[in-house]
Amino acid sequence: MKLAVAATAPFGADVLERLAQRHDVTALLTRPDAPRGRGRKTAPPPAKETAERLGVPVLQPARPEPNLDLGADTVVVAAYGLLIPDSVLAERLWLNVHPSLLPRWRGAAPVERAILAGDEETGVTIHETVEALDAGPVAGRERFEVGELDAGQVFARSAEVAARLLGDVLEAPTFEPQGDDGAVYAEKITAADRELRLEDPLDSWRRVRALSPHIGARGELHGRRMTIWKARLDDGSFVPEVVQPEGRSQMSYDEFLRGLRR
Numbered sequence: 001m002k003l004a005v006a007a008t009a010p011f012g013a014d015v016l017e018r019l020a021q022r023h024d025v026t027a028l029l030t031r032p033d034a035p036r037g038r039g040r041k042t043a044p045p046p047a048k049e050t051a052e053r054l055g056v057p058v059l060q061p062a063r064p065e066p067n068l069d070l071g072a073d074t075v076v077v078a079a080y081g082l083l084i085p086d087s088v089l090a091e092r093l094w095l096n097v098h099p100s101l102l103p104r105w106r107g108a109a110p111v112e113r114a115i116l117a118g119d120e121e122t123g124v125t126i127h128e129t130v131e132a133l134d135a136g137p138v139a140g141r142e143r144f145e146v147g148e149l150d151a152g153q154v155f156a157r158s159a160e161v162a163a164r165l166l167g168d169v170l171e172a173p174t175f176e177p178q179g180d181d182g183a184v185y186a187e188k189i190t191a192a193d194r195e196l197r198l199e200d201p202l203d204s205w206r207r208v209r210a211l212s213p214h215i216g217a218r219g220e221l222h223g224r225r226m227t228i229w230k231a232r233l234d235d236g237s238f239v240p241e242v243v244q245p246e247g248r249s250q251m252s253y254d255e256f257l258r259g260l261r262r
Contacts, residue, residue: 001023001024001074001170002023002024002026002071002072002073002074003019003023003024003025003026003072003074003075003076003170004025004026004027004028004029004070004071004072004074004075004076005019005025005027005028005029005047005051005056005075005076005077005078006028006029006030006064006075006076006077006078006080006084006094007028007029007030007047007077007078007079007080008030008031008045008046008047008079008080008081008082009045009046009047009079009081010046010079010155010214011078011079011099011155011158011159012030012046012047012078012079012080013045013046013047013049013050014155014156014159015076015078015079015097015159015162015163016028016047016050016051016054016056016078017050017054018159018160018162018163019076019163019166020054020056021163022163022167023170025051025054025056026056026057026070026071026072027056027057027058027059027069027070027071027072028047028048028051028056028057028058028059029059029060029061029064029068029070029075029080030045030047030048030051030058030059030060030080031045031060031080031081031082032060032061032062033045033048033060047079048060057071063082063083063085064082064083064084064085064088065088066087066088066091067091068088068091070092072092073092073093074092074093074094074095074170075092075093075094075095076095076097076166077094077095077096077097077129078096078097078159078162079097083131084129084131085131086131089129089130089131093128093173094128094129095126095127095128095129095139095166095169095170095173096126096127096128096129096134096136097124097125097126097158097162097166098110098124098125098126098127098134099111099122099123099124099154099155099158099162100114100122100123100124100125100186101121101122101123101125101141101143102125102127102134102138102141102178103134103135103178103179103180103181103182103183103184104119104182104183104184105122105184105185105186106133106134106135106183106184106185106186107133107134107185107186107187107188108186108187108188109186109187109188109189110122110186111151111154111155111158111210112151112186112189112193112210112211112215113184113186113187113210114146114154114186115146115149115150115151115154115206115209115210116193116206116207116210118202118206119146120145120146121143121144121145121146122143122144122146122154122158123141123142123143123144123158123161124140124141124142124158124161124162124165125138125140125141126138126139126140126141126162126165126166126169127139127175127178128173128175133185135178135180136175136178137175137176137177137178138175138176138177138178139169139173139174139175140165140166140168140169141165142161142164142165144157144161148209149209150208150209150210150212150213150230151209151210151211151212151213151214152212152213152214189211189215193207193211194207194211194215194216194217194218195217195218195219196208196217196218196219196228198219198238201233201236201237201238202233202236204217204219204231204238205231205232205233205238208228208229208230208231208240209231212229212230213229216228216229216244221240221243221256222257222260224245224246225245225246226243226244226245226246226256227243227244228240228242228243228244229242229243229244229250230242239253240253241253243256
């Protein structure tokens with residue numbers, strides 16, 4: 001089946017790659033190149049890098065406008081990050097891949113917010129893209145347990161589920177109204193969200209998982225500010241496993257402690 005993809009972030013890149021294994025992806029709609037990393041050098045979005053490797057044509061308008069040359073009547077949207085106006089939505093079918101059980105966690109950070117909140121399960125919702133945020137009628141939904149997964153693992157599982165769900169949805173999509181009962185909004189992650197509450201081991205463990213491996217939780221251990229990339233709960237105690245002191249590379253927590261004893 002011919003379809004286009006609108007994606008920018010790593011999750012969208014993963015969905016794009018999986019869809020390209022099953023369908024004829026005619027084009028990628030993504031955001032313009034932008035400064036990235038510590039050096040703030042202009043670089044392509046992750047989805048563009050994937051598209052170029054796959055030989056998929058790339059469009060990068062500053063904002064979507066009518067008459068986009070996408071080469072398909074259906075567009076799969078996954079972590080695109082720009083508002084798609086009604087005038088553009090009206091031209092073809094746009095299906096959004098959202099990594100939560102909508103209407104819970106509409107918005108920018110559904111995976112992180114689900115883990116932070118201690119949700120026992122999450123999932124993927126395929127819905128028609130409308131101008132209202134993540135509020136379109138639903139074509140497919142699948143849930144799975146969060147368990148001890150970190151955000152990276154949830155995103156990977158969500159991409160796998162999304163590609164499989166879309167295999168069924170794209171054949172003959174049917175929609176049910178989503179409704180607003182139980183709607184919760186997943187606000188963007190802020191600097192305050194990154195700060196560990198070490199007096200609360202469970203919250204700290206969730207925070208590390210929610211922000212790994214893409215952002216990282218922050219805290220002070222043994223008088224040193226650092227990013228904690230991996231941790232575990234051990235008999236109710238918060239135990240760091242992989243840390244990164246300011247100005248240093250990632251290391252095991254045991255390695256960090258050995259350095260303190262020297």
